[in-house]
Amino acid sequence: MILRDFRDRGLALKASKEIGDMASTLGKVKIMHVCGTHEDTITRFGIRSLLPENVEVISGPGCPVCVTTNREIDEAISLAQKGITVTTFGDMLRVPGSRSSLADSKADGNDVRIVYSVTDAVEIAHKNPEKEVAHIAIGFETTIPSNAVALQDAPENFSILCCHRLIPPAMELLLESHEVRIDGFIDPGHVSAIIGVKPYRPLAEKYRIPHVIVGFEPLDVLFSIIMLLEMIKNHECEVRNEYSRVVKEEGNQKALSIMDAVFEPCDVDWRGFPVIPRSGLMLRERFAEHDARERFELRVEPTEDLRGCRCSDVLKGLIYPRECPLFGKACTPKKPVGPCMVSAEGACSIMYRHTS
């Protein structure tokens, strides 16, 4: 079975030794990934315990739940309070907005339902024509195409609260700000399956940083670190594709064209980041009736990030979760303060669960 092949112990230990040997000739190396699933692989298999001290892998703004803002959570809660059936992925349920979470709203008796895909949400709308159903559409390029497909043929009582975001603009903002030193990027495999290799090239060239597009098995990650160290050593700044069994140079043209037919780029704020130009998506005019914000005239007051919570610095890779004063004290997976502690993909939750 493929899952077991890409988890071969002998090869992993060999790769770990190779990384150790290569790193011994280098100074401190900081590698950033921007995908929750990569963080999951890294912690689930204890990959950091196989790396030498001077090679660090930090997580960037790659957890779609974590970069969702208080405003968006408040909007979702406000939909539920209006009596609308709100469908959401389970991870979003416990993320605190400015005052409460969707889980609180559900406990108060509002109709909030967990779904596993947008198809389930559309199905609920079909089965309950007398109800309004609004789906919280979150996620990066990976989940956008399926939402776009669903909208093309959605029933009249179905709408989305669009919280989609695009990855490359956030990477660029991080590099531009020079707040955190990054020596190499582990590019997200799922996102790249849609957008292809090209969008990373201008970033690699402009900021002189090597990129590797990486799959999600532990050996994928270990091999990609070898590829990055090699480029760092040789001062090369290319985009290499470790995940060529899935990611093609041009990406998935069909998915991209469906996305483009339904959505258009817009400026949007991310948790921890200012408004990033053209990093969000909104529904095109033709689909306006499925836009929950328009349809239900949502107006929520802007709010500040939670006091003391340093999720924003965690998302930028500026600090490790345990450097946040709330980590493990006021903020735990049971009683999360910030979103990075809620989502299974959040760096804080993962660190709390897997490390001492």
Add this chain to the structure above:
Amino acid sequence: MERIKLLHGGGGEAMQELISDVIKNLSLTKVEGGIGLDALDDSATIPFGDKHLVFTTDAYTVKPLFFHGGDIGRLSVSGTINDLAVMGAKPIALASSFVIGEGLPFEDLRKITKSMNQVCKEVPVPIITGDTKVMEDLDMIITTSGIGLTEKPILDSGMRPGDRIIVNGTLGDHGMAIMAQREGISFETELRSDCAQLWGLIKKILRYEIHAMKDPTRGGLANALNEMAEKSKSGVLLYEDQIPMKDEVLAASEMLGIDPLSVANEGKAIIVTSENDTEKILETMKKTRLGRDASIIGEVTEKDKGRVIMETRIGGRKILSKPAGDPVPRVC
């Protein structure tokens, strides 16, 4: 106002918080010389001459009522028998109360009681008392209590450094089968719940030196081992590659993004034994139907007190912590 959420029922830390809230208002929680509610073990005990009566109760809800590998009836009897069995107690008698949802077909009720009967006959153990109620807005809840007898109760807090940890078979089967069925995921080889009574297996190994036992139900292996390590004030070192797991469970867990070690098992026991008796127990278990995939999955350590450390399949190390609550699938 702070309200109870579904999360509080999912095993893990939130559920412990709920349980402590319940217990703190109860001042009489054990009989003299017995193990009581405060021990939060699988069952309680009542000294009875030179023996111990073992007593337990559990309310069962499952959606769907009928699932691959079992139904709520089979579950409600097996679960209670297993809570007695992992205390080292022979089941003597059961009591079952039904809260039935209005509208349930009689045919379903009959199927459910027939499968309860089947498990009872295997042990054998009679259901000697019970109750029925009918209510609106629910499918069905069955509460089964059980009473057993043992010369020496086996606690979940008796691990000692140097002990070996054995499980009787593949992990994650029940939880992943239920979740996959709810989500409409099907494989060529269907995922099946492991729902079964364990007394038949456990009675064969009670003559060996067993220091601790527990059935990893809600919260899975991760929750059960953390509780055992905390209560025993010792550490646990697990070897991921020794943990038996079906390929289809692993595949479904990858698809749903759920850790199979955090989901319920309904026919598994964690058996902690002295090093000397490990091989004998393993050999005995492997000869039985429910123990043929038995494996030594780890050992008890002096260091890392109260923690479970896992050497991962690729040779890395990580902490296996308690799940926070009901597992929810990852987004992408």
